Amino acid sequence: MTYLNNVRDFFVEVIDGRLNVLLLANSPHPDLAVWKSALLSQRNYEVDIRMASDMSLDQLKKYDLVILHQLPSVKNPIPTILNELDKKGTPRIFVAGYQTDLNALNQAQPFLNILAGGNRTPNDVTMVLNPSFNLFNLTDDIKTKLPAFSPLISPYGEYTAAPSAQVMSFQKIGSVDTQYPLIVMGEANDKRTCVIAGEGIWKWQLFDQLQNGSRDITYEVLNQICQYTSTKSDKRKFKVTSSKRLYTELEDISFQGELYNDSYELINTPEVSIRIKNKQGEEFDYTFNTSGQSYALEIGRFPEGNYSWTATTEVNGVKLTHDGKLVVQPIQLETLETTADHGLLRQLATMYGGSLVYADQISQLGDLILGDEHIKPILYSSTQTRPLIHLKWLCIILLAALSLEWFLRRYYGGY
Incomplete structure (x- = not known):
């Protein structure tokens, strides 16, 4: 449930x-x-x-x-x-x-x-x-x-x-x-x-x-x-956009940035950084990479939640910023369907050379396994080596036997 x-x-x-x-x-x-x-x-x-x-x-x-x-x-x-x-x-x-x-x-x-x-x-x-x-x-x-x-x-x-x-x-x-x-x-x-x-x-x-x-x-x-x-033209000298505003938790998040000089020509020599903040106040800092005449950044996947971001750079002593927001939504596919999908299970079994067996057919499972030519019996063997010194009881027996031999030879005049 x-x-x-x-x-x-x-x-x-x-x-x-x-x-x-x-x-x-x-x-x-x-x-x-x-x-x-x-x-x-x-x-x-x-x-x-x-x-x-x-x-x-x-x-x-x-x-x-x-x-x-x-x-x-x-x-x-x-x-x-x-x-x-x-x-x-x-x-x-x-x-x-x-x-x-x-x-x-x-x-x-x-x-x-x-x-x-x-x-x-x-x-x-x-x-x-x-x-x-x-x-x-x-x-x-x-x-x-x-x-x-x-x-x-x-x-x-x-x-x-x-x-x-x-x-x-x-x-x-x-x-x-x-x-x-x-x-x-x-x-x-x-x-x-x-x-x-x-x-x-x-x-x-x-x-x-x-x-x-x-x-x-x-x-x-x-x-x-x-x-x-x-459409109103955007004359800002510094622009940063995310590839999407709404992501799933399985999607990689990316940003693109453009920076213009006073002649409105693309430049990418100044460093551009971005700070991403989640709803709990945690902050994550990144630095953009240059891409052609612009900037690009891949930050991978983020957990579900609402995030705000602020990108910053500095040109000729003037600080420029651009901010925005994005949302990462969860994916809960398993919770959407709580009943076993037998049709899907059958397709998977057929796709990989298997069979679908229900509870009342469990007696057939052995025959299916034995009759499947793709399933071969496998014999596993292993060899383990242990130093003789670790076998104390065997050392004691050998030492006792040697001592007994020495005693008997001495007693009967063997030496």
């Missing part, structure tokens, strides 16, 4: 809460529904759709990412909203279209400049992926299929990307590949921004469903863009 299997500890790792995303539009548009469906497919986002004319500054406070669809426009220049987003440092995605005020868009972000031409007729453009783009990875399947998707409607004009911008794709107008950016991204003042110079993503979804039987490619691309834009 055991009480151990009546209690189980469950460990839940909460990585991040959901991000609040605002789809702020100049006017109703089918693109908005596609953006919302794509984001909600990941379950990492809470999405609201609002018209710019109905939006107040107080409502902006809760949002972690704002997608501005055809904004700013002549009808809704939204200068106060843009200023509020700047003050808060909220990342944003601009989706430019026919209603976008291009001059206002140029002033609202530093990564793409569109010089509007006299012709107001927009272009139908497809996508030419930039092989040098490296902010995130697209699968080979997406890279192959995405350029064939339905064209977007892009404002007419001359497009120039800033040197600090990363161009994800260029415009293909008709059959002509151009150097006009279609999707650009960048970061300035610790705030990430993306500009998509085309509306009509709703047609991507229809094409994706028709050609591929799902909307996965459309959703994956939009989610990748949102994930990059909404």
